[in-house]
Amino acid sequence: MTSRRPDARHCSSLAATPLVSLVFAALLLAGAPAFAEEAPGRTIGEPVGEEAPTSIATILDDEEAWEGREVVIEGNVTGVCAKAGCWMEINDGTGKLQVKVEDGVLVFPTDAMGGTARARGTVERIELDRRSYIAWREHEAEDRGETFDLSTLEDGPWRIVRLAGLGAEIDG
DSSP states (O other), X not given: OOOOOOOHHHHHHHHTSHHHHHHHHHHHHHHHHHHHHTSSSEEEESOOOSOOOOOHHXXXXXXXXXXXXXXXXXXEEEEEOTTXXXXXXEEOSSOEEEEEOOTTTXXXXXXXTTSEEEEEEEEEEEEEOHHHHHHHHXXXXXXXXXXXXXXXXXXXXXXXXXXXXXXXXXXX
């Protein structure tokens, strides 16, 4: 028994059938939304929505009152974790705040750096002792590809104020 390979005439006639053309067109159209998601204006995680952003200074000026509240912030992306994309920093001109997501669950792309972003998340405050705070600052500097300068350490109390990120919309 010999197997027969289709010749070029058979393949081209198959491609010309209306059913194959229709299926091919449907597959292309079905894939269009996936391609659109890769365009500028990417959404990472949950949609942010249309809520007006809260200024970062407002959050930082009364961090205890904002702790546990879900907010939207918006501004320039001034930092992104280069190792795992697990955080990005947003500066809205009044202050800067880190948006942290669970490692590997959501990933902020490093090419977001220098662009703008809107992010939704829950304000969290983490109290640390001096040693733990230094370790965190060293880790953060390493993620940025920098070295932490201990002489920049301010007096306590030492705490981290950031957003536990739920989602972000990134332009640029």
